[in-house]
Amino acid sequence: MDLVLPFVVGSLIAAGMYMMMRRSMIKLLIGLALLSHAANLLIFTAAGLVRGRAPLVAEQESVPRSPYADPLPQALILTAIVIGFGLLAFSIALVYRSYHVTETDDLDELTTTEK
Amino acid sequence: MTVPLSLPVLIPLVAAAVSLVAWRHLWLQRLLGVFGAAGLLAASILLLGIVRRDGIQTVQMGGWPAPFGITLVADHFSAIMLLVTGVIGLVVAVYSLVDIDVPRQSFAYFPLLQILLMGVSAAFLTGDLFNLYVWFEVMLISSFVLLALGSERAQLEGALKYVTLNLVSSFLFLTGVGVLYGAVGTLNMADIAQRLESLHPGLVTTLAMLFLIAFGIKAALFPLFFWLPASYHTPPAAVSAVFAGLLTKVGVYALIRVFTLLFVHDVGFTHTLILVVSGLTMVTGVLGAIAQNEFRRILSFHIVSQIGYMILGLGLFTPLGLAGSVFYIVHHILVKTNLFLVSGVAHILRGTYDLDELGGLYGRAPWLALGFAIPALSLAGMPPLSGFIAKLALVRAGFETDEFTIVAVAIAVSLLTLYSMAKIWNAVFWKEPPPHPHPIAGEHPIKPLKRYEVVLLATPVAFLAALTLSLGLLAGPAFSVAQAAADELLDPARYIETVLGDRG
Numbered sequence: 001m002d003l004v005l006p007f008v009v010g011s012l013i014a015a016g017m018y019m020m021m022r023r024s025m026i027k028l029l030i031g032l033a034l035l036s037h038a039a040n041l042l043i044f045t046a047a048g049l050v051r052g053r054a055p056l057v058a059e060q061e062s063v064p065r066s067p068y069a070d071p072l073p074q075a076l077i078l079t080a081i082v083i084g085f086g087l088l089a090f091s092i093a094l095v096y097r098s099y100h101v102t103e104t105d106d107l108d109e110l111t112t113t114e115k
Numbered sequence: 116m117t118v119p120l121s122l123p124v125l126i127p128l129v130a131a132a133v134s135l136v137a138w139r140h141l142w143l144q145r146l147l148g149v150f151g152a153a154g155l156l157a158a159s160i161l162l163l164g165i166v167r168r169d170g171i172q173t174v175q176m177g178g179w180p181a182p183f184g185i186t187l188v189a190d191h192f193s194a195i196m197l198l199v200t201g202v203i204g205l206v207v208a209v210y211s212l213v214d215i216d217v218p219r220q221s222f223a224y225f226p227l228l229q230i231l232l233m234g235v236s237a238a239f240l241t242g243d244l245f246n247l248y249v250w251f252e253v254m255l256i257s258s259f260v261l262l263a264l265g266s267e268r269a270q271l272e273g274a275l276k277y278v279t280l281n282l283v284s285s286f287l288f289l290t291g292v293g294v295l296y297g298a299v300g301t302l303n304m305a306d307i308a309q310r311l312e313s314l315h316p317g318l319v320t321t322l323a324m325l326f327l328i329a330f331g332i333k334a335a336l337f338p339l340f341f342w343l344p345a346s347y348h349t350p351p352a353a354v355s356a357v358f359a360g361l362l363t364k365v366g367v368y369a370l371i372r373v374f375t376l377l378f379v380h381d382v383g384f385t386h387t388l389i390l391v392v393s394g395l396t397m398v399t400g401v402l403g404a405i406a407q408n409e410f411r412r413i414l415s416f417h418i419v420s421q422i423g424y425m426i427l428g429l430g431l432f433t434p435l436g437l438a439g440s441v442f443y444i445v446h447h448i449l450v451k452t453n454l455f456l457v458s459g460v461a462h463i464l465r466g467t468y469d470l471d472e473l474g475g476l477y478g479r480a481p482w483l484a485l486g487f488a489i490p491a492l493s494l495a496g497m498p499p500l501s502g503f504i505a506k507l508a509l510v511r512a513g514f515e516t517d518e519f520t521i522v523a524v525a526i527a528v529s530l531l532t533l534y535s536m537a538k539i540w541n542a543v544f545w546k547e548p549p550p551h552p553h554p555i556a557g558e559h560p561i562k563p564l565k566r567y568e569v570v571l572l573a574t575p576v577a578f579l580a581a582l583t584l585s586l587g588l589l590a591g592p593a594f595s596v597a598q599a600a601a602d603e604l605l606d607p608a609r610y611i612e613t614v615l616g617d618r619g
Binding site: 028032035038045070090091097098101111113 | 245249252263266267273279285297345
């Protein structure tokens, strides 16, 4: 898994960036979602993978026996997922609203502010 | 120490929460908006006083000792930034009472403003890298809503660009945090600073670049600034004023923080790069401004150009340079917010931001002309105003380190800034108004102002202009505070010791 996950992260970033560079707003949203997943997975991978060792403290001891899975990255990811969810929900609403107002899905046509 | 350090976060939080409960009572929301910001200002004055007297202050949130818990840290730099945040929050809240229309106000404008102020204040205070990310997001999400609130076509287009690029920046920031945690196993900035020394320098430089790009997008550095002039001129003037004053400066703050505390292993490479970027940012910003013919777009490009000056001091990495940067940030926030507020008043009086359609405001509102002239001349760096002192410090720091090219660039850019300001002055205040006085119908009808409305618009402008003037006239004491901040920034050992001191 240690070898597979970095490639998964890389592919997610590449796919996300590719989607963001397309002209469609919906693809932009998909790109943003992919990027946030890539970041979460990257935190998970970069912090080191430990399999099947929950960070539980045994009786009469004060620290869990190493190696154990670090719980902090998972807490970070949980926070990042919640934030990412909120941001994506807002972005979807924004794209929906701007589709109604501008009547286009093409990012290249959003030029009224660039005169 | 718990109370004074957490007040700048708690006051806006409580004000926002109570305003949301009082959804149907607009007058209460307005009251809370103004008094919440005033409370923030009072708390930040208190905090700066404490920091001046007793040095760096820390609080371990939840009682967990550093580096396990989240630490709030206030050094001189944080306290100064908080103070300016308080000032801007208060003046913009007052100005918004008139400038923001009632439909926007009744869709949670004031609670959003408070949440924005909370995010900014907390970002200045936190001593934990992931916590900084969280506060960035708090600040971003409220700025997204403020930017799009009202759903005019221009706003939505601007918001789409702003949202996308800021989310990419957040992604890079989060990636950097993830890799950094994987490498050093801690998120407390003081602790990271200690442990980075044992890391491979190549990895540290890579991380430094990741953070430079992530914060560079937020701070609108060259070549990552495109979202700023595409979005800052679209929302109501009060919103763009608070954005122009505070948001990019949080990016600059984060840059200065990580490149003085964490990434100081290879100053020859990283800080020289910052110096080059600062020069390019100054030049592209000011050249972009020359090509524009819309009040707020000119000002937006000047934000970009001014960010270059703030980073310049960081690139020089000397006590005088950093003190110049800190002073410049304070000066810039006051001046730039004021210019945006003036543009908003011009818009209220004439119904447009287009320089060709504006004119004759010198006769119509002489106080506004004065309110524009002081910050505009200060922005260009005229003595005895605050911009002159800030630029003088940076230029002297440049001479001390023999960086003559960047000094020449900084001075040339000042001249071009003066040109832009003169252009606005001529078009908005001096030239005769176009023959058809009120041609702009439709979206922004002009309504006659009542007497109290004029007072509410003029007081913030006058207050900020007075601050700019006094920052220039009382440069001695003000600059000594900036120097204290720079000394702390260049001596990270003090910061680290104060944060981790409880551990031993």
